[in-house]
Amino acid sequence: MTSGRVTIADVARRAGVSTAAVSKVVRGAYGVSAEMQAKVTQAIDELGYRPHAAARALRGRTYTLGVMLSDTRNPFFPDIIEGVTGGLAGTEYQVLLGPGGIEPKTQARVTDAMIDRSMDGLILISPVMTDAELTAIATTTPVVVVGRHGGAAAYDAVVDDDVMGARLVVDHLVGLGHTRIAHITHLERARAQGLPHTVRADGYRQAMRAHGLADDVLATSFTEEGGYEGARELLARGGRPTAIFAGADIAALGVLRAADEAGLSVPEDLSVAGYDNIGIASLKRISLTSVDQDGQVIGATAARLLVERIEGRTRSVTSSVSPTLIVRGTTGPPRR
Amino acid sequence: MTSGRVTIADVARRAGVSTAAVSKVVRGAYGVSAEMQAKVTQAIDELGYRPHAAARALRGRTYTLGVMLSDTRNPFFPDIIEGVTGGLAGTEYQVLLGPGGIEPKTQARVTDAMIDRSMDGLILISPVMTDAELTAIATTTPVVVVGRHGGAAAYDAVVDDDVMGARLVVDHLVGLGHTRIAHITHLERARAQGLPHTVRADGYRQAMRAHGLADDVLATSFTEEGGYEGARELLARGGRPTAIFAGADIAALGVLRAADEAGLSVPEDLSVAGYDNIGIASLKRISLTSVDQDGQVIGATAARLLVERIEGRTRSVTSSVSPTLIVRGTTGPPRR
DNA sequence: AAATGTGTGTAGAACGTTCTCCATTGCCCG
DNA sequence: CGGGCAATGGAGAACGTTCTACACACATTT
Numbered sequence: 148m149t150s151g152r153v154t155i156a157d158v159a160r161r162a163g164v165s166t167a168a169v170s171k172v173v174r175g176a177y178g179v180s181a182e183m184q185a186k187v188t189q190a191i192d193e194l195g196y197r198p199h200a201a202a203r204a205l206r207g208r209t210y211t212l213g214v215m216l217s218d219t220r221n222p223f224f225p226d227i228i229e230g231v232t233g234g235l236a237g238t239e240y241q242v243l244l245g246p247g248g249i250e251p252k253t254q255a256r257v258t259d260a261m262i263d264r265s266m267d268g269l270i271l272i273s274p275v276m277t278d279a280e281l282t283a284i285a286t287t288t289p290v291v292v293v294g295r296h297g298g299a300a301a302y303d304a305v306v307d308d309d310v311m312g313a314r315l316v317v318d319h320l321v322g323l324g325h326t327r328i329a330h331i332t333h334l335e336r337a338r339a340q341g342l343p344h345t346v347r348a349d350g351y352r353q354a355m356r357a358h359g360l361a362d363d364v365l366a367t368s369f370t371e372e373g374g375y376e377g378a379r380e381l382l383a384r385g386g387r388p389t390a391i392f393a394g395a396d397i398a399a400l401g402v403l404r405a406a407d408e409a410g411l412s413v414p415e416d417l418s419v420a421g422y423d424n425i426g427i428a429s430l431k432r433i434s435l436t437s438v439d440q441d442g443q444v445i446g447a448t449a450a451r452l453l454v455e456r457i458e459g460r461t462r463s464v465t466s467s468v469s470p471t472l473i474v475r476g477t478t479g480p481p482r483r
Numbered sequence: 484m485t486s487g488r489v490t491i492a493d494v495a496r497r498a499g500v501s502t503a504a505v506s507k508v509v510r511g512a513y514g515v516s517a518e519m520q521a522k523v524t525q526a527i528d529e530l531g532y533r534p535h536a537a538a539r540a541l542r543g544r545t546y547t548l549g550v551m552l553s554d555t556r557n558p559f560f561p562d563i564i565e566g567v568t569g570g571l572a573g574t575e576y577q578v579l580l581g582p583g584g585i586e587p588k589t590q591a592r593v594t595d596a597m598i599d600r601s602m603d604g605l606i607l608i609s610p611v612m613t614d615a616e617l618t619a620i621a622t623t624t625p626v627v628v629v630g631r632h633g634g635a636a637a638y639d640a641v642v643d644d645d646v647m648g649a650r651l652v653v654d655h656l657v658g659l660g661h662t663r664i665a666h667i668t669h670l671e672r673a674r675a676q677g678l679p680h681t682v683r684a685d686g687y688r689q690a691m692r693a694h695g696l697a698d699d700v701l702a703t704s705f706t707e708e709g710g711y712e713g714a715r716e717l718l719a720r721g722g723r724p725t726a727i728f729a730g731a732d733i734a735a736l737g738v739l740r741a742a743d744e745a746g747l748s749v750p751e752d753l754s755v756a757g758y759d760n761i762g763i764a765s766l767k768r769i770s771l772t773s774v775d776q777d778g779q780v781i782g783a784t785a786a787r788l789l790v791e792r793i794e795g796r797t798r799s800v801t802s803s804v805s806p807t808l809i810v811r812g813t814t815g816p817p818r819r
Numbered sequence: 820a821a822a823t824g825t826g827t828g829t830a831g832a833a834c835g836t837t838c839t840c841c842a843t844t845g846c847c848c849g
Numbered sequence: 850c851g852g853g854c855a856a857t858g859g860a861g862a863a864c865g866t867t868c869t870a871c872a873c874a875c876a877t878t879t
Contacts, residue, residue, distance in 0.1 A: 151623065152865090154864095157867065160695075161564030164828080164829090165829045165830080166826070166829090166866080167831090167868085168827090170868085171827095171867095174867080175566040178827055180827060183827080183828080196866085197595065197599055197600070198866075199601070199602075199864090199866070200596070201537050201541060201600055201864095201865085202540075202866040202867090203866055203867075204537030204540055204866085205537060205833085205864090205865080205866065205867085207834095207867050208836055208867095209867080210492075211596075213579075217559040219560070219564050219565070220762075222558070225555040229555070230584075232582055241593070243549075243580065243596075245578075245602075245876090246580065247563075259533065260536070260547075260577040260579075261579075262546065263533055263535055264535070264536045264545075264579075264600070265535070265536075287487065301689065302650055329858085341865060344585055366842095391707055400763070404768055407767070408767075416829095426556075427736070427763055430736055430740065431735065431740045431744075432739055432740055432743065432769070454849075459742065467824060491836065492835080492836060501859045501860080502835090502836080503858075503861090504857090507837095507839060507858085508840085509859095512838095513856095514856065514857055515857075516858090523856055535835055535836070537832090537836090538834070538835035538836040538864095539837075541835080541836065541863085541864040541865065541866090542835085542863075543836080544837095597821055732852090775840080
């Protein structure tokens with residue numbers, strides 16, 4: 148009473164029962180009579196009691212799930228987060244996000260911090276770590292990894308089917324009559340494997356091969372600048388492509404700028420497609436054809452898998468979410 | 484040893500001292516000899532000990548700061564978060580973000596959750612609550628409110644000088660020769676006061692009056708659609724404005740779309756300015772004149788104020804950050 | 820009528836820290 | 850050489866929960 152916070156002991160005193168009994172009621176545990184249930188619930192309401200999560204942490208659950216964000220700036224995250232919180236609505240779990248940054252070191256720091264705070268489970272979004280490190284974390288705490296292909300036995304994984312996404316784009320462009328289709332990807336990072344851009348590039352190559360076409364991959368970076376420079380290089384070549392598939396929307400925006408500057412009209416002279424379907428892709432002024440990942444479904448799936456694992460599942464699961472192609476104004480038949 | 488986690492007792496055993504002594508060393512408390520310091524530090528390194536934050540919570544600090552995000556989708560947040568984490572670099576504090584949503588109820592839930600987890604302090608970004616609720620929270624835990632004007636005595640506040648920002652835009656447009664300058668604002672919410680859009684609208688009115696011009700404010704919403712519809716209405720009128728100042732960049736994008744559709748060229752027929760300087764405003768394809776808030780400075784300031792308060796300051800502080808105008812391609816002299 | 824179960828409640832020991840005393844030591848000073 | 854004091858280390862009680870025992874009352878079976 149003096150320190151301001153209402154504790155389980157206050158509730159027990161008010162209801163005239165033991166703290167253990169209150170604990171049982173709060174947790175919905177077995178062995179509580181209807182009468183006890185009523186008494187305690189009333190006392191809780193009267194006092195406005197909320198269990199102290201930090202104290203809970205020492206013994207049992209903390210009902211907190213951590214989400215490590217690798218790059219806060221990624222416009223794709225809000226959808227995932229919305230999916231996670233939405234998938235958890237109705238449960239007692241609370242989501243907290245940790246800004247992990249793009250460095251392995253800072254990501255590890257945030258992950259450790261979440262473990263030190265006794266979180267019940269972790270969702271790691273596009274973590275830049277070795278599989279060994281991930282496995283080490285996963286033996287401490289239930290883990291779901293989002294956005295990395297080829298998950299290990301110790302943790303669950305949710306991935307977008309990037310191979311399929313790339314195929315959707317290539318099929319669409321080929322269907323429009325394009326044959327010279329180039330792909331801009333992100334420069335390879337040695338440390339982590341199975342990152343989306345790698346898989347997208349592979350998917351692009353496979354799809355091109357399936358159509359009997361030659362592939363043409365250029366690695367710059369998934370930034371506006373990276374897309375711009377990649378497109379400039381591609382457009383300067385003889386036999387320039389009639390379509391450019393950028394592995395990320397942000398790079399596609401750079402491609403559009405390069406096309407503007409080169410005096411090429413889109414989509415007549417050059418078709419452009421991206422990946423991620425970020426918010427501004429749908430703005431009329433941009434109207435970018437893109438692959439939509441449905442981050443909400445991904446987030447909700449990750450949340451569901453994590454809760455399952457916390458509640459006891461040990462078998463590892465990998466869930467693949469199918470993307471869809473959103474055709475907009477930046478793709479069309481090539482000018483003959 | 485058995486449960487995997489290294490505890491302070493393990494360290495104490497290894498170093499041959501008491502747990503109390505280890506605690507002192509860890510906290511850098513007074514009353515530790517150089518020899519003790521060395522012994523314990525070595526044992527900590529050998530065992531890879533990390534203090535268990537959840538256990539700490541029960542007694543002292545938890546070294547965790549919570550940031551409540553009111554709308555994850557706001558492109559302005561990453562900057563603030565970067566500022567906060569940057570401002571905290573070098574300290575022991577860890578930042579965790581809580582997705583608060585736009586509803587007062589969900590925001591309260593997240594805030595409560597953070598308090599229940601014994602966070603040492605909270606940064607609330609654009610909270611939708613009454614001053615009374617904010618004050619109630621602030622008496623429990625140190626609080627810094629970001630993005631709301633007119634803070635109370637119980638907590639600190641960091642705000643962008645929205646009056647100045649609006650004036651910068653109006654001065655710029657008047658300097659170019661505009662006299663019919665309209666403003667699109669966000670529909671008033673009854674519950675919370677001092678929200679940025681209100682202050683921006685006030686600033687706009689003041690600035691117009693200062694130039695002896697008539698103001699023209701239209702309230703829709705700060706969305707692409709809101710900007711679009713507002714602009715359509717403004718442009719349909721007789722004596723249509725030659726410049727539109729949208730209170731947020733996202734709305735300015737809608738204004739641009741409306742101008743495109745109306746066959747008006749920007750900036751010759753219509754100048755457009757926004758607020759927030761979101762990432763895509765700088766893309767060549769958009770090139771939107773906008774007011775930049777420097778979220779990093781705001782975030783870093785909030786972090787500094789919060790730490791100061793945690794460490795004992797009781798006097799309330801409000802810090803106002805000056806915005807700057809970024810002139811780009813969407814504003815120019817009116818066609819005569 | 821004794822033995823066995825079943826359902827309900829409580830005592831009290833954890834959990835991993837911090838923090839408030841208190842004990843010990845060594846040193847300085849009168 | 851004894852008294853006082855500063856510096857250092859430790860014992861043990863918190864902190865607010867959960868959880869494992871166990872006790873008790875009553876019902877059912879042998």
